[in-house]
Amino acid sequence: MTRRHDDRPMLPRFAAASDATPAAGGGLLTRRALLRGAVALGAGGAFSARAGDAHLPAARPSQQTPGRGPTRRGEPSRHETAVERTPYVRYGSLAPGNGGSFTPLQRLQGIITPSALHFERHHHGVPDIDPASHRLVLHGMVGQPLAFDVERLLRYPMTSRILFLECSGNSFPDTQDAPPQVTCGQIHGLVSCSEWTGVPLALLLEEAGVDPEARWIVAEGADAVTMHRSIPLEKALDDCLVALFQNGERLRPEQGYPLRLIVPGWEGNVSVKWLHRVKVVDAPVQARDETSHYTDPLPDGRALQFTFEMGVKSVITHPSPGWVLQGPGYYDISGLAWSGAGRIERVELSADGGQSWADAELQGTALPLAFQRFRLAWEWDGAPVSLMSRATDERGRVQPARDAWLAAYGAKQRYHYHAIQVWRIDDLGEVTNAYA
Ligand SMILES: Nc1nc2c(c(=O)[nH]1)N[C@H]1C(S)=C(S)[C@@H](COP(=O)(O)O)O[C@H]1N2
Numbered sequence: 001m002t003r004r005h006d007d008r009p010m011l012p013r014f015a016a017a018s019d020a021t022p023a024a025g026g027g028l029l030t031r032r033a034l035l036r037g038a039v040a041l042g043a044g045g046a047f048s049a050r051a052g053d054a055h056l057p058a059a060r061p062s063q064q065t066p067g068r069g070p071t072r073r074g075e076p077s078r079h080e081t082a083v084e085r086t087p088y089v090r091y092g093s094l095a096p097g098n099g100g101s102f103t104p105l106q107r108l109q110g111i112i113t114p115s116a117l118h119f120e121r122h123h124h125g126v127p128d129i130d131p132a133s134h135r136l137v138l139h140g141m142v143g144q145p146l147a148f149d150v151e152r153l154l155r156y157p158m159t160s161r162i163l164f165l166e167c168s169g170n171s172f173p174d175t176q177d178a179p180p181q182v183t184c185g186q187i188h189g190l191v192s193c194s195e196w197t198g199v200p201l202a203l204l205l206e207e208a209g210v211d212p213e214a215r216w217i218v219a220e221g222a223d224a225v226t227m228h229r230s231i232p233l234e235k236a237l238d239d240c241l242v243a244l245f246q247n248g249e250r251l252r253p254e255q256g257y258p259l260r261l262i263v264p265g266w267e268g269n270v271s272v273k274w275l276h277r278v279k280v281v282d283a284p285v286q287a288r289d290e291t292s293h294y295t296d297p298l299p300d301g302r303a304l305q306f307t308f309e310m311g312v313k314s315v316i317t318h319p320s321p322g323w324v325l326q327g328p329g330y331y332d333i334s335g336l337a338w339s340g341a342g343r344i345e346r347v348e349l350s351a352d353g354g355q356s357w358a359d360a361e362l363q364g365t366a367l368p369l370a371f372q373r374f375r376l377a378w379e380w381d382g383a384p385v386s387l388m389s390r391a392t393d394e395r396g397r398v399q400p401a402r403d404a405w406l407a408a409y410g411a412k413q414r415y416h417y418h419a420i421q422v423w424r425i426d427d428l429g430e431v432t433n434a435y436a
């Protein structure tokens with residue numbers, strides 16, 4: 001029996017090589033098992049290497065007429081319109097600018113999030129800022145207050161880094177009592193990864209001359225909510241960037257055009273967008289977003305303030321809810337891992353409910369505080385199964401199970417969720433969200 005999924009993407013099935021070696025239970029294989037020889041799918045497969053000649057006509061329609069000419073700015077193919085963010089607003093028409101949008105992680109590959117699909121989180125809308133009149137003011141406990149216009153900042157020496165940015169509210173749907181049946185991106189897509197280019201904040205602070213008594217900075221945005229956060233001076237002088245560019249082009253308005261702070265590895269909220277003011281101070285200012293929000297309630301009724309560093313985390317993006325497996329056979333499992341502590345050291349996968357684990361292949365160069373793509377080959381026998389991934393970072397932190405994570409906090413905890421995600425696959429290849 002098969003279900004019809006006309007509107008849903010199907011995960012391609014592959015032929016395994018003859019030397020396919022098991023890596024763990026449930027059909028997990030060493031990576032070498034795939035990508036060998038012809039892709040051979042049975043009848044009804046999405047594509048087939050058999051009868052290849054039939055797919056090679058004398059001339060395709062696209063070869064019979066000239067294509068269109070060059071343009072000034074490219075757009076994705078009109079066939080890719082389903083690859084979109086999922087927007088949400090918090091308070092409807094009362095505050096249409098308070099909301100965000102989720103990156104469709106399950107539709108993307110590699111580690112870079114296209115700028116147009118970078119997740120969004122706005123507390124009071126996206127301001128329309130004219131860079132010609134925008135200023136960044138650096139003041140407070142400094143020898144010499146300074147004001148920079150954008151043109152001036154563009155002349156400073158810049159640094160580029162590939163960094164993830166994750167909202168501390170990311171994955172909050174998984175804190176609900178019942179697992180929400182939405183896509184991977186709609187659960188975990190308040191995280192993205194870009195190449196950010198900008199001026200090291202330390203350079204500007206050094207130019208202003210920081211008072212030896214100073215301990216914190218307050219970064220403030222020029223949006224309608226004047227969002228601001230206190231950040232320890234040590235971090236500000238370490239690796240923060242005043243970013244002007246994202247993936248090679250100037251920042252998108254949604255990401256803070258013309259200037260934003262990038263605080264590598266820390267909760268997204270402190271990466272203040274539309275940055276217009278940095279005040280050097282001796283103590284945190286107890287801003288709205290570091291008191292009423294972004295604090296972690298504990299089981300004993302107290303709350304943790306300033307959980308800056310993001311946890312070690314991973315999620316399987318392929319397969320994930322929305323994708324449909326095309327019957328028993330070989331599949332390429334793939335996903336993303338990241339950690340606020342630095343590099344991802346290891347990602348393990350389980351296909352038997354956590355009884356056995358296999359090391360996934362970590363692709364490319366391991367970058368600190370960036371997405372790490374992982375992959376592993378898997379032979380599905382067609383029986384219902386749970387797939388999960390578990391990341392370990394360079395500091396030895398291991399991604400916790402959901403129960404353990406919940407037990408560490410009070411009942412209302414929604415922030416900094418980074419527990420292991422379980423995807424349940426039924427005998428028809430349907431993938432759903434599950435908690436165990
Ligand atoms: N000025 C300002 N900065 C802001 C916000 C905001 O609403 N206003 N949102 C914060 C939050 S909660 C997050 S998670 C990140 C989101 O960045 P992005 O929209 O570029 O993904 O920006 C942070 N910086």
Ligand SMILES: [Mo]
Pocket residue numbers: 121166167168169268269
């Ligand atoms: Mo956020």
